[in-house]
Amino acid sequence: MQAASSSFVLRMRRLSVSFSGHEVVRSVSLDVPRSGVAVLVGRSGSGKTTLLRAVNRLNEEVPGCRTEGQAELSLGGGPVALYPEPGRKTLPLEELRRRVGMVFQTPQVFPVSVYRNVALPVSVALGCPRAELDDRVRDALVRADLWNEVEGRLNMSAERLSGGQQQRLCLARALALEPDMLLLDEPTASLDVRAARHVEELLLSLSEKLPVLMVSHSLPQSLRLASFLAVMAEGRVLRCLNGVDGMEERDLERMLLQEGE
């Protein structure tokens, strides 16, 4: 497993997640390639979000959560076990979440200024010195393609940005921590078409340097972005596709319909 792990950023073996005894993800085995955008697709309630949150162990913030099985991350510096296993080292929770950035379905900006939104995690979680903060905030905002829009109003409340801008701010916040992997939970679900396209383009360009794992319930979007596609239903991964070239929406639709039965 270790020798081959370099081309996969994430490998899961029989991973199950349950909340208060109710199993949401059931014995999933999945290898996520390092390059490109990997997309988890499925109907609502199929366990996509929970599976995604298993990667940065965010499920554990919910009381009554129980995760079983094995998962391994290769973020550089060799593979590490995601969940405690005998005889293997794991990353501390905070470090894991810094290195595996996440963007949520609805933009979760902090109720502070645009600048502080990016600066706060960098200074608090990463302990970045004050003198470097300005540069890091700027870099992150540039990478998230937001700098030109907010340059003159960094001190404005982030809640006054538009939905698309807020989502890119969240992306900037994740990027500012210089993660080794990005998790995105339907990042365009609450955006209008233009803002969604903007975010999609951004993700494609980011995925050239950074492994991206994303949840989507939009089939057209999955076809546009995915270089690896995992189809989920009822907590299981039913099928994995390496590349979706030449596929059409109705092929995917049919696949989902079949799997749902």
Add this chain to the structure above:
Amino acid sequence: MRHSVPFLCFRALAAFFAVFVPCVVFALMGYLLWRGLPVMGKELLFGHAAPLDAILGRTPVWDGLWPACVGTFWLVILTMLLAIVPGVGCGVFLAEMATPRQKRLLGAAVDMLAGMPSIVMGLFGFMLILLLRHTVLPDANTGLLLAAGCLALLVLPVLAASTREALAAVPDSLRLAAAASGLSRVQTMAHLCLPAAARGMLGGVVLAVGRAAEDTAVILFTGVVANAGLPAGLLGKFEALSFDIYYISSQYQDQQELLRGFGAAALLLGISCALLVLARVLEHGFRRKWQGKA
């Protein structure tokens, strides 16, 4: 659009009471200021003493309200110093860390404390001093610190409840987003949740300040006297406006003295308002700093 009769009645009632409450507030404050303002002045505060000397404590003030103002001011400040940390701490624990069972037990205890009549709190302080006298501290006596301690007990539940409510109002999604950014629970608490809840917590502080400034029953047993002059220290006797008002209203001999009572009430109102404004300014300054607005 046509509304049903019950809805119209409901709306009319709601509107009536929405106007009623501010009317009561203005009537009360207006009457107080109308009676109190005319007597307001140097003499009301300092009597026949020279103001500067009185402020610096060089001359005792016998027939003015200055010592009571100072007493009330220190009483409120000391009370808040004693109450804020445990009150907020209890609220934080209840909102963030307690198991359901602990929530039930602690919540019941807080509610019970909130329902405690203030006179009982005063008696408790008094009994405490008696106990200390009979045991380890034969010289123990009632004073400013004891009164502030008992008042702190009185306002603790207010602070705990408002902190709990304010933290409960912070959306879980914010906590989740913070956790996903690699912030530990303590960091999330310190840098996001508490600041976001600050305005709600300030509401509790405002109530607590008002309560500490007005309460007479507690300090009656724990060290207030009618003519103590400026408080001599943490353990000294003190005067307080609320007690003065009570004292004057039950003992006044002529119209002039009654008017002094109104003056004292207006002063108390003024001090409370000033403390509230101070709290608001502090919160505002802190909010700007936290939110990073220039």
